[in-house]
Amino acid sequence: MREVIENMEIQFPGVKERLMADGKVHRFLNIYVNDDDIRFAENLDTSVQAGDAITILPAVAGGCGDRLR
Amino acid sequence: MLTILSELVDAMIQQAQTDHPMETCGVIAGREGAERPMRLIPMRNVAASEDMFMFDAREQLQVWREMEANGEEPVVIYHSHTHSRAYPSKDDILCAAEPHAHYVIIPTDPAYGGGIRSFRIVNGAVVEETIRVVEQYAGEKSLPLAENRSSHVNHHPYSHRSASTDQRSEAH
């Protein structure tokens, strides 16, 4: 997955910082390889095969306070 | 302004009251670009908390794929506040990633009173908007020339709330 993001950065400069910081995926972003959230696989080390579908969605969260920071 | 069917408002309030004191959450899908909330999808709150909500990432993927396949988008993203006012919290603002969505908050603690409220949240700026509750959307059924659309407005107490652009005075 890390390589995919590096390749995207070459094609779309600036995309990397929208997706990650300090070598980690932003906290409120979900990245899926096929049906699986990479958080529950091997995160950015999750392997991606030709033909796999990658989906990036902003996490939907909130509440009545400020616990998430 | 958010224009929304009364049955959808009732469903959100019902869900919030059922889940009280836990926060509830969900999304209402509508045809892309049409600005009409149509299909209410209650979401699981994986935070299962009285002061937090979070969509289940896997469930969200399924629902977002469904919307994409149907040519829909998330028109409304809603959640309840079970012991605070219906105003976006710091967390709500931090996480609001859909600049086109209407963020609806349902208060369930009578001590804070009031009805549902709707907000646009873009780049950390909160703008409240009026909610117009209707029995049906204009043009859905043939109306006799529809010259008097106000007759289709449900005079609910929260349907005439005025818009506010004040983001500081109400922040908590």
Ligand SMILES: [Zn+2]
């Ligand atoms: Zn909230």
